[in-house]
Amino acid sequence: xxxxxxxxxxxxxxxxxxxxxxxxxxxxSPDMSFLEMLDVLNQExxxxxxxxxxxxxxxxxxxxxxxxxxxxxxxxxxxTHITACQLHMRSFNDGDTIYIEPWRANxxxxxxxxxxxxxxxxxxxxxxxxxxxxxxxxxQDANAIPIEKEHADKAFDAATCIGCGACVASCKxxxxxxxxxxxxxxxxxxxQGQVEATDRVLNMVKQMDAEGxxxxxxxxxxxxxxPKGISLENIARMNREYLAASxxx
Amino acid sequence: xxxxxxxxxxxxxxxxxxxFFLMIFLVMHVSINFTSVFSEELFNNMSHFMxxxxxxxxxxxxxxxxxxxxxxxxxxxxxxxxxxxxxxGYAKNVAKDNSTWMSRNMLLTGAVVLAFLVxxxxxxxxHEMTVKYVxxxxxxLVNPNxxxxxxxxxxxxxxxxVSPARVIIYVVSxxxxxxxxxxxxxxxxxxxxxxxxxxxSLKGFSKVYSIGVPALFVFIALFHHFTH
Numbered sequence: 321x322x323x324x325x326x327x328x329x330x331x332x333x334x335x336x337x338x339x340x341x342x343x344x345x346x347x348x349s350p351d352m353s354f355l356e357m358l359d360v361l362n363q364e365x366x367x368x369x370x371x372x373x374x375x376x377x378x379x380x381x382x383x384x385x386x387x388x389x390x391x392x393x394x395x396x397x398x399x400t401h402i403t404a405c406q407l408h409m410r411s412f413n414d415g416d417t418i419y420i421e422p423w424r425a426n427x428x429x430x431x432x433x434x435x436x437x438x439x440x441x442x443x444x445x446x447x448x449x450x451x452x453x454x455x456x457x458x459x460q461d462a463n464a465i466p467i468e469k470e471h472a473d474k475a476f477d478a479a480t481c482i483g484c485g486a487c488v489a490s491c492k493x494x495x496x497x498x499x500x501x502x503x504x505x506x507x508x509x510x511x512q513g514q515v516e517a518t519d520r521v522l523n524m525v526k527q528m529d530a531e532g533x534x535x536x537x538x539x540x541x542x543x544x545x546x547p548k549g550i551s552l553e554n555i556a557r558m559n560r561e562y563l564a565a566s567x568x569x
Numbered sequence: 570x571x572x573x574x575x576x577x578x579x580x581x582x583x584x585x586x587x588x589f590f591l592m593i594f595l596v597m598h599v600s601i602n603f604t605s606v607f608s609e610e611l612f613n614n615m616s617h618f619m620x621x622x623x624x625x626x627x628x629x630x631x632x633x634x635x636x637x638x639x640x641x642x643x644x645x646x647x648x649x650x651x652x653x654x655x656x657x658g659y660a661k662n663v664a665k666d667n668s669t670w671m672s673r674n675m676l677l678t679g680a681v682v683l684a685f686l687v688x689x690x691x692x693x694x695x696h697e698m699t700v701k702y703v704x705x706x707x708x709x710l711v712n713p714n715x716x717x718x719x720x721x722x723x724x725x726x727x728x729x730x731v732s733p734a735r736v737i738i739y740v741v742s743x744x745x746x747x748x749x750x751x752x753x754x755x756x757x758x759x760x761x762x763x764x765x766x767x768x769x770s771l772k773g774f775s776k777v778y779s780i781g782v783p784a785l786f787v788f789i790a791l792f793h794h795f796t797h
Contacts, residue, residue: 340660390662392663393664394667419659426654492651492664493655494651497578535577535581535651536581537672537675539752540667540669555764559582562576562578563573563579563582563761566579
């Protein structure tokens with residue numbers, strides 16, 4: 321069993337200034353997930369009549385992209401290619417001090433404690449992250465459309481982005497380009513996405529800039545911290561798509 | 570098309586284009602400078618050609634100055650915008666685990682290179698402009714009234730590297746330039762959308778370029794300092 325000191329960002333609401341608060345926790349099993357450890361802490365806080373720590377979570381199996389914790393200076397904690405909910409306490413040592421903070425970016429304002437508002441991603445998606453399909457019943461079966469294997473694989477890889485925001489949180493510029501480029505790429509690589517390709521990339525980049533995300537300076541931190549391993553190649557593809565679309569427009 | 574450079578992607582593209590231009594210029598610059606190591610005559614002739622050719626002086630030089638100024642101003646503008654996109658920072662942030670020092674400190678390395686350029690312009694460019702366009706001496710001779718006095722460029726170059734302090738400043742600046750290029754070279758390709766198996770094969774070349782070109786500049790400075 322492990323005894324730990326947690327340094328957790330507490331913030332009552334969006335207007336509160338917020339601060340780091342220390343919480344000692346004991347009897348933590350190395351087999352617990354990180355979120356289960358927070359559940360233990362919250363149970364103790366509730367029993368003491370204190371406000372539990374608010375944090376986002378849903379599937380707890382690395383699929384939904386809801387959990388969003390900056391743990392000991394890294395998005396989703398010290399391991400790579402996993403989300404915070406897939407992180408286990410065996411990654412830490414007895415006696416460790418662990419910093420737990422929310423994603424930091426102006427475009428992701430803190431709602432409460434460790435929960436941030438990631439609706440900026442939703443608005444970027446609404447600006448163009450879709451294809452228009454006739455659903456009257458005469459829609460062509462997607463499996464009947466021949467797609468080059470390499471393109472299908474790359475589109476699938478891009479589509480594995482769960483929109484957790486770790487890319488923004490890790491980037492020193494709070495850039496959202498890895499997320500946006502994954503969404504642009506997954507359609508740009510497929511024939512169904514070609515019809516709206518020009519408008520898509522222009523509108524999504526425009527919305528991304530309007531949300532206040534920073535500029536990409538190609539540090540590659542986003543790629544390293546992305547739980548799904550979304551490649552920087554997608555950003556290069558988005559750049560190509562954007563430049564070509566700008567020339568057309 | 571008109572709004573392209575107002576967008577984040579467009580600004581990256583513009584930065585990359587200016588970077589490519591400056592990287593090509595560096596190759597040309599170091600190639601000419603390197604001739605001073607083995608041939609005084611060749612260096613003098615090339616310097617005179619570069620300093621008096623109307624296309625280079627009237628067209629290429631203004632483009633180069635614009636490229637340098639644009640690259641630095643755009644770099645600072647982007648850095649300010651990027652800094653302002655995160656008003657509250659992390660209490661603990663371990664950036665070294667996911668990115669290189671060079672990639673996170675392009676402004677620092679760029680600022681040192683900018684400071685060096687001020688010295689470099691003071692050392693060579695302002696002097697050249699004064700002699701040619703203020704004093705009206707386009708001869709390039711040590712003594713403009715003596716055709717046998719020979720070109721002055723080689724002697725002026727060696728004179729600058731007598732001072733150990735100046736040589737140290739040059740060496741440190743080129744080390745910082747090397748660090749700047751170690752990230753900037755590949756970053757420029759990424760920004761113009763070139764990141765595929767062919768470009769990835771350039772990564773080895775990028776290291777050779779980023780270390781080799783500044784190292785040659787350092788070698789030239791040290792060579793003239795120790796052989797003066």
